[in-house]
Amino acid sequence: MRCRPEPGSGSVGTAPLADRYGRRFPYVRLSVTPACNFRCSYCLPHGYHAETGAAGPLSLEEITRLLRGFAELGMHKLRITGGEPSVRRDLTDVLRAAAAVPGVNKLAMTTNGTLLSRRLHEWMDAGLNAINVSVDSLDRAAFARITGHDRLDDILRGVEMALAGGLxxxxxxxxxxxxxxxxxxRWLDYLRDHAVGLRFIELMQTGDNLAFFRDHHVRAGLLETELQEAGWQALPRAADAGPAREYRHPDYAGRIGIIAPYSKDFCAGCNxxxxxxxxxxxxxxxxxxxIPLRQHLQRDDQLDDLVHAIGGQIGRKEQGHFLHEGRTGVTPHLASTGG
Incomplete structure (x- = not known):
């Protein structure tokens, strides 16, 4: 772990935290709500139900303090997640506050896209400059079966608007x-004319989806082999990129990424x-x-305590996950942590 600079030493923009395996962490994924308005079969097949006695989401003020602390430790990429972040009424204010934190130069969000066509320009005006939209199928009936909602056409309209807006x-x-x-x-037909990055994500076992996982898990590496045989070429991995192995093909405007958590050395590039x-x-x-951080987010003068609390925990990060052993940790479903 790198040493923490003295307060006020201009640490924003410096090298991010590093763990004992030499991995650096310039990228933070912040869930702003555990709630979701979809019922995806692999995540919340029965819909979202708040846990009795569970603490509420961080307030706007707490989020701002949290992000200032991570920026002190070298964060420059932030992704807002959920649940579904757009169910949070003050999401635009959250985006605006995040964009204003010195050091944050990439502000992204992952969403199911249900409000994309209505709120896109508002979010972009607040500072959003990258977005991931969950589209598990281009077949309307299959999409409805997976998500519990027949919203594919509206979501794809929002995607078209985002592309036209340069997001x-x-x-x-x-x-x-x-x-x-x-x-x-079907996806290749779509990517021929759409300059998007498509991410195929291998289904992961979580605390409450074991039966579904056993029925529907398929190795992403099989798809990767199919792409390679069809002439798709691997791209170098960007320093702040996510876990996807990206491919491109000269005949297609879009790119394809493969996220294969069960592949060898998947965690080696964790960032x-x-x-x-x-x-x-x-x-x-x-x-x-x-590791609870909320107690360090109540006042503006707690920044040093927050930075020390974060930095002091990095040494506890494991070299890899234990999914191969069927150990899913404290994640009951992906909505609980933001995926």
Missing amino acids: SMKLNAVLLRGVNDDELP RLRVTASGDLRLCLFGEFG
Whole structure:
């Protein structure tokens, strides 16, 4: 772990935290709500239900203090997640506050896109400059089966608006055996003319989806081999990129990324930390514990305490997850931590 600079030493923009394995963490994923308005079969098939007695989401003021602390430690990329972040009424204010934090130069969000066509320009005006939209199928009926909502057409209209507005755009599709794993030809038709990054995400086991996982898990590496045989070429990984292995093809405007958490050395390039909606630091999506930070977010004069609390925990980050052993940590479903 790098030493923490003295307060006021101009640490914003310096090298990010590093762990004992030499991995650096310029990227933070912040959940702003655990709630979601979809019922995705692989995540919340019965819809979102608040836990009795659970702490509420961080306030706007707490979020601002949290981000100032991470910026002190070298964060320059922030992704807002949920649940579904757009169900939070003050989301635009959250985006505006995040964009104003010195050192944050990439402000991204992952959303199901249900409000994209209505709120896009408001979010962009607040400072959003990149967005990932979950689109698990281009088949309207399959999309409705997966998500519980027949909203594909409206979501794709929002995607078109975002592309026209120049927003950096990626689409996420969770691979599900027997549900959408035969859609590559349909996606290739879409990518021929749409300059988006499509991410195929291998289904991950969580605390409450074991039966579904066993029925629908398919190795993303099989799709990767298919792409390589069709002439798709691997791209170098950017320093602040996510975990996807990206591919491009000269005949297509879009790119394809493969997120394969069960592949060898998947965690070697980990570059992000996560914070739950209630303010717990998660060193890994599938970690065994969370570190509460909320007590350090109540006053503006607690920045030093917050920075020390974050920096002092990085040494506890494991070299990799334990999904191969069926250990899913404290993550009951992906909405609980923001994926």
